[in-house]
Amino acid sequence: MPVALSKNLRRGPYICGIDAAMDVVSGKWKGLILWELEAHGVRRFAQLRRGLPGVSEKMLTQHLREMEQDGLVHREVYAEVPPRVEYSLTEHGRSLNAALGALGEWGLDRIERERLDTQAAV
Amino acid sequence: MPVALSKNLRRGPYICGIDAAMDVVSGKWKGLILWELEAHGVRRFAQLRRGLPGVSEKMLTQHLREMEQDGLVHREVYAEVPPRVEYSLTEHGRSLNAALGALGEWGLDRIERERLDTQAAV
């Protein structure tokens, strides 16, 4: 399996913008990571882990690395012991979050609709 | 494996709106299906198939069924031979598409950025 050296590789040619954006947000925890970083500004690895109940260390690092490659997240390593690594959103990360705003609203409406449906059914 | 009778099942409890929205759009072709139906209003199965180069019949029906269950797509069957089935967006489908607008714009920007990067690298 080839390794992406700078970036690129995966991230095929896209048919439309949705395509290109979805590629970057798909992954079980990426939406939540974006949300956590937006809410707190800067977070350490263990803090993010605590903020995403159920995430494994493996997935968290994997997602963070991909988001870093995709230019959404900035990773700052401090040469200390014990190690300290801080994550924050880049400008692109913040603009993506903004672009997700309307979608989030729609999602909330959907949750509400489902809740009413379920309620009515019972 | 249990079958969803009315709806529900999969579609877990959501942590946030993004979550709930993503659940409904994730799937290799769903974004494109939304786009096709938005652009044309009403499409038959074979037309959609032609509009999504590379999709298999299996995936197309599977995605259309899920989107119907999720209330995004309306499916109208005409009792004719050979059969005729027409797909269109529901109101929720159209509002979802609208909510995806900003994300699509962001994606276009991303494509453009990548293009420039690649160009600069060569």
Place this chain on the structure above:
DNA sequence: TACATGACTTACCAATTGGGAAGTACCCCA
């Protein structure tokens, strides 16, 4: 009788994704 049409199912397979558990490195503290 045989084939085509449209919208599917079904069975089987491969690839991708995610999870769990353990290991790593370094140092501090009791």
Place this chain on the structure above:
DNA sequence: TGGGGTACTTCCCAATTGGTAAGTCATGTA
């Protein structure tokens, strides 16, 4: 000497997702 904290990595397995190819059904047409 042993345990804990931090930020990981590695291996291995299970579940999900997507692809291919073939079959189905009812009728119209050659």
